[in-house]
Amino acid sequence: MFPSHCSVCEEDLPLGTVCVCVCVCVCVCVCLPLSTLRRTNEATSGVLTSSPSLSHTRLTWSVFPSPSVLEILQLVKKRDLLLADTHILELEQECNESAAAATEPEDAGSSSVKDGGRRKAKDVELLYEELQKELWAVVRESLRSPTAGPNLGLVVQVLQQEEQTDKDWAASEAAAPGGPRPRRLKQRWREAVEAVAGGSLPQETEFTAGELDGYLDRLRARVVDDLGAAKRNVVSIYPEEYQPFEVYVQSYHQAVARRLQAITENQLEITDIYSLLDWLHNMYNRDVLGTVCITSPFSRSHLSPLLPSETVDRLELDCLNSVRAKVTTELSQVLEEEEKRWMETLHIEEYQITLAKTVIQRLQVDLERSASINRSLGSRVAQCSLNGLADFLYSFQRKVEMFHEGMQSGMFGDNEDGYVSKTIALVNCCPPFRGFVQRCAQCDPSVSEDSLRRANKALDHIVQQGVRVLSERLYLHIRPFFERLVKRKWLSNTEPYEQIEALIKEHFKKYHRMDSPPYQLLVAEVHRRVVMEYLRSVMRGRIICTSAKMRKRMAGRLRDEGTQIKVLFKDLESLSSWLDSSLSHISEIIQLEDVPSIQMEVGVLVREFPDVRKKHVSAILNIRGMTRQAERQEILNIVKDIESSDGGGSGSGLARLSRDHALFSEVPVTSEVHCLNVGLSRIALTASSCFSTLRPRPRKTRTSVQENPDDVL
Structure with missing residues (x-):
């Protein structure tokens, strides 16, 4: 395969060697083993190292002439970067030698040497400028080029070569500040x-x-895309000590910070502030650094904040100021417009209005956005919203009060259906408002107590006023029929109670449009009022039973209508079932014959209704016709004993009893007959009725019912 004879040196070649001819000014032949033939990266044409085993080696070093500046520049443009840098270093070395020679005593040629040195120094700087342009162009292009490895590898070699040159220069005696070195x-x-x-x-x-x-x-x-590309195309080319990925992460982090700082120099809209704060506190760490870290773990400790803390504080303050402006200005305008609409739509039966929805939607945007950013900002925005909302709800309460005052005084005309529906609509605003208030207060209960109390107080007032208006309007319709209860004709006539029940059902077709929990308050109040008015009719003592048959008949009637009341309010979803047993206990007291049984039933009644007093039990005993003083006293003593065992008189017991569970305390006793003989009482009542016929009768009114002497048996 290889020739065994060198035609230049005319000698036989050992097996496994090749002859290389190098021409400078003369042709020199060097015979080398194939295993030792290599090309070096020196500035000269190369060093050819001969094997010691060859006895006929002619030469071990040959020198090419140094390339010109233009030739070096061409190497740079062709991106033969390492070779170009090597020649630039040679040229720089020549400049240094020229500078050293210029410091020697001047002779005839010293000025020309200095001029040549200065020209070379300029050439070196120009070449370095061009070299760096190409180096950084390769760095820029390699990010998205999977095939940029070879060129980027040359860049790394140049960097290493230059770093070593800087170190050598720093260690040399010629190192002096102000020169081109270190180039860094x-x-x-x-x-x-x-x-x-x-x-x-x-x-x-x-x-x-x-x-x-x-x-x-x-x-x-x-x-994310660029850092992923850096990981795929670039990082593996650099030595580990360069920490290339950390350099790229830090560079992109700083670039992002500069963008955000420029954006925050101008006033931002509130939506942009929320977006920026969310990005700073959450999205950047989660969706940028977190995503990159999944494939390329790195330390985030060296990354500085994207924005100064003063800038972040200013942005958060802008959020709070926006919320304050919203609850003081925008919501006030909303309330004014809503009040006008109440008057304009009285002729329309509407049971829902959009006030609560509108207000909550406007405030909820800030609450949700701030809470999603961080807990601290969410808490501050919630507190700011709650403070403003408490003031708004007080204004709402005053508007509702003026509306009711105007309607009740006839200022807005007589529109019964519109008034009822609007009252329900106003009350229906309270549950969503209350839920939103509670949500705001939960963010920081320690500082929300006062505003929470003020807001709930305003809402309670609106609900209570609405319940009072509706229950009173219902009572105006059913009151005449209560006047006809527990009379002689009542025993055989079911019409009065049937009318009461029918009117309640008719009104609750509309009242059912009220949302819970206010509806529960309304139905509980109506339930309590109906039972209380029924008890008032009983306590008037307009029937006195004269026989066991009569007592049984009356007790049965009380029991039946008590059961009907229970069923009625169960259908209306009343939760005040504790009221239902009052009439059944009274019916048992009237019907029972033996004193011990009556005592036991009275004890149960007093236990279930702690506001029952002796006068109430005495009135019931009058109805059943019990005139024996000894028996009456035995029964009344039960009430006294229970009051004593409960630890106090009537005052302390009633003080502990809330109005929600007070019933008999609001039931007056208008007729008591203690020890009169039944016959004498009948004679007295009959005589009284005779005298009353001789007196001119008063004119009947809508709210009064004439007593009939036949009502007492």
């Missing part, structure tokens, strides 16, 4: 990577007010 190309490389990052990311001028979230999303996508 490794630092320039980092700056080049920063320039790559700065040029790759979307510019801040591409940001449009109100659309910062879109710009930040483009920023996120570009950072």
Whole structure:
């Protein structure tokens, strides 16, 4: 395969050797073994190392002439970067030698030497400028080029060669400040990577007010894509000590910070502020650094904040100021417009209005956005919202009060159906408002107590006023029929109670449109009022039973209508079932014959209704016709004993009893007959009725019912 004779040196070649001819000014022949033939990266044409085993080696060193500046520049343009840098270093060395020679005593040629040295120094600097342009161009292009490895490898070799030259220069005696060394190309490389990052990311001028979230999303996508490309195409080319991936991460991090700082120099819209704060606190760490770290773990400790803390504080303060302006200005306008609409739509039966929905939607945007950013900002925005909302709800309460005052005074005409529906609609605003208030208060209960109390107080007042208006209007319709209960004709006439039940059902067709829990308060109040008015009719003592048959008949009637009341309010979803047993206990007291059984039933009644007093039990005993003083006293003593065992008199017991469970305390006793003989009482009542016929009768009114002497048996 290889010739066994060298035609130049005319000698036989040993097996496994080849003859290489090198021409400088003369042709020199060197015979080398194939295993030792190699090309070096020296500035000369190369060093050919001969094998000691060859006795006929002619020469071990040959020298080419140094290339010109133009030739070096061509090497740079062709991106033969390592060779070009090597020649530039040679040229720089010649400059240094010329400079050293210029310091010797002047002779005739010293000025020309100095001029030549200065020209070479300029050439070196120009060549370094061109070399760096190509170096950083390769760095820039290699990011997205999977085939840029060879050129980038030359860049790395140049950096290493230059770093070594800087070290050698620093260790030499010729090192002096102010010269071209150290060139610090490794630092320039980092700056080049920063320039790559700065040029790759979307510019801040591409940001449009109100659309910062879109710009930040483009920023996120570009950072993630570029760092992924760096990991795939670039990082493996660099030595580990360069920490290339960390350099790229740091460069892109700083480029992002510069974009955000430029954006925050101008006033931002509130939507853009929320987007930016969310990006700073969450999305950048999660969706940018977190995504990159999955495939290429790195330390985040060296990354500085994207924005100074003063800037972040200013942005958060802008959020709070926006919320304050919203609850003081915008919501006040909403309430004014809503109040006008109440008057204009009285002729329309509407049971829902959009006030609560509108207010909550406007405040909920800030609450949700701030809470998604971080807990601290969410808590501050929630507290600010709650403070403003408490003031707003008080204004709402005053508007509702004026509305009711105007309707009840006839200022807005007589529109019963419209008034009822509007009252329900106003009450229906309270549950969503209350839920939103509670949500705001949960963010920081320690500082929300006062505002929470004020807000709930206003809502309670609106609900209570609405319940009072509706229950009173219902009572105006059913009151005449209560006047006809527990009379002689009542025993054989079911019409009064049937009318009461029918009117309640009719009204609750509308009242059912009220939302819970206010509806539960309304039905509980109506339930309590109906039972209480029924008890008032009983306590008037307009029937006195004279026989066991009569007692049984009356007790049965009380029991039946008590059961009907229970069923009625169960269908209306009343939760006040504790009221239902009052009439059944009274019916048992009236019907029972033996004193011990009556005592036991009275004890149960007093236990279930602690506000029952002796006068109530006495009135019931009058109805059943019990006139024996001893028996009455035995039964009444049960009430006294229970009151004593409960630890106090009537005052302390009632003080502990809330109005929600007070029933008999609001039931007056208008007729008591203690020890009169039944016959005498009948004579007295009959005589009284005779005298009353001789007196002119008062004119009947809508709210009064004439007593009939036949009502007492």
